[in-house]
Amino acid sequence: MQQEPTPDGLEALLMELVIEMGLQRGDALVPDLAMTLSEGLALLEIWHTGPVPQQHIADRLRLEKSSVSRLIAGLERKGWLVRERDQANRRYYRLMLSDAGRAVVTRMSTHLHERHGQVLTRLSGAERSALAVALPALTRALREATAAAGT
Numbered sequence: 593m594q595q596e597p598t599p600d601g602l603e604a605l606l607m608e609l610v611i612e613m614g615l616q617r618g619d620a621l622v623p624d625l626a627m628t629l630s631e632g633l634a635l636l637e638i639w640h641t642g643p644v645p646q647q648h649i650a651d652r653l654r655l656e657k658s659s660v661s662r663l664i665a666g667l668e669r670k671g672w673l674v675r676e677r678d679q680a681n682r683r684y685y686r687l688m689l690s691d692a693g694r695a696v697v698t699r700m701s702t703h704l705h706e707r708h709g710q711v712l713t714r715l716s717g718a719e720r721s722a723l724a725v726a727l728p729a730l731t732r733a734l735r736e737a738t739a740a741a742g743t
Contacts (some may be wrong), residue, residue: 622700630655630663632700635672635689639697643688645678654738672696 597605621632634649641648650660664687667673672693678684689697712720 622696622703625696625699627696627700630659631667631672634663634667635693635697636700638673638687638689639694639701643676643686645684645686646675647684649687667693 621627621629630653633653637649637652638644646660646664649655649664650657653660655663664673664675668675670692671690674688674690674693675685676688678686715723
């Protein structure tokens, strides 16, 4: 019978996962394309949801208003994002991908799909099944802990 993992042991595994995924590197999402993780996640969010208010990105990525403002300004400078006034409420902007931004997201999505496929095919069916249970549970626990902390 296998012993239940301790929180400390699982924490070490999570840190190892972050390192192996390269999440601390600016080129982790797409090789040869300097992009922060926040930039990539913001672009992917807009791609998946369509035009969104800036506050949506702040809420979804759990970033402060000033951080999101800098993030969005940087994406605009790179030509990957267009910011337009919301017709329903002129005080707000809606964020949408530019043509260049859509090309970047397509490239990023293709790269991530290939990379994840290379990784996940190395797992047994039982391991993939375990992940299918564990990852949603971990996501739920993270959300609950964040909500309990009030952040």
